[in-house]
Amino acid sequence: MLLTIRSLTKTFPGTLALDDVRFDLAAGEVHALLGENGAGKSTLIKCLTGAYRPDAGEIRLDGAVVAPRSTGEAQELGIGTVYQEVNLLPNLTVAQNLCFGREPRRFGLVSSCGMKAMAEGMLDGYGLDIDVSRDLGTYSVAIQQIVAIARAVALSG
Incomplete structure (x- = not known):
């Protein structure tokens, strides 16, 4: 597996955002995260990309445990995000x-x-x-x- 997530949990005051999330991604696969608002899709992505620190669980990339502490560190590991809203500057070339x-x-x-x-x-x-x-x-x-x-x-x- 290219990416493995086991028992990932993230809480915010008064809210359990992710509860024991498990996920596997093999090289070359494409997956979609679907769910209602508040289902935890963005929280999961933010945990993967270092924007949030999970409270519990494990993320493995190519078999090695990773715990990015920032989006920059996640990018160095090869983990990046492209959001639905284009996050570029339209007035630049x-x-x-x-x-x-x-x-x-x-x-x-x-x-x-x-x-x-x-x-x-x-x-x-x-x-x-x-x-x-x-x-x-x-x-x-x-x-x-x-x-x-x-x-x-x-x-x-």
């Missing part, structure tokens, strides 16, 4: 969004050509051939989601 915080530099200055090449390379694996120099907000929500996924995967890899 696709390339700027993809490279934000990791802009390639030349002589100390941000390299536009390097950023464009880096962004195109990141999208290549998704079969997305778009103009990365256009503002992200000019593209459909579906394209924006793919860009968000590409960024999350790049940050986690």
Whole structure:
């Protein structure tokens, strides 16, 4: 199993948000978390991504126990999240969004050509051939989601 969750429990004052959650994910599988508001879907994801610390239970990634203490630490482990709402900046270009915080530099200055090449390379694996120099907000929500996924995967890899 790529990801195994056993007996994961999370409480908030007056609320048992997760109660003995068990979950297995094999490499290459795709799962969906479905449930009513308040069912614990977001809480489970936040425990996996280090935004929340579970009160009990175990998370195993490739067989090793992990307990990310922050979203940055989770990303270093290869765990990232893409939310339904696109969490990027629509007024920046696709390339700027993809490279934000990791802009390639030349002589100390941000390299536009390097950023464009880096962004195109990141999208290549998704079969997305778009103009990365256009503002992200000019593209459909579906394209924006793919860009968000590409960024999350790049940050986690």
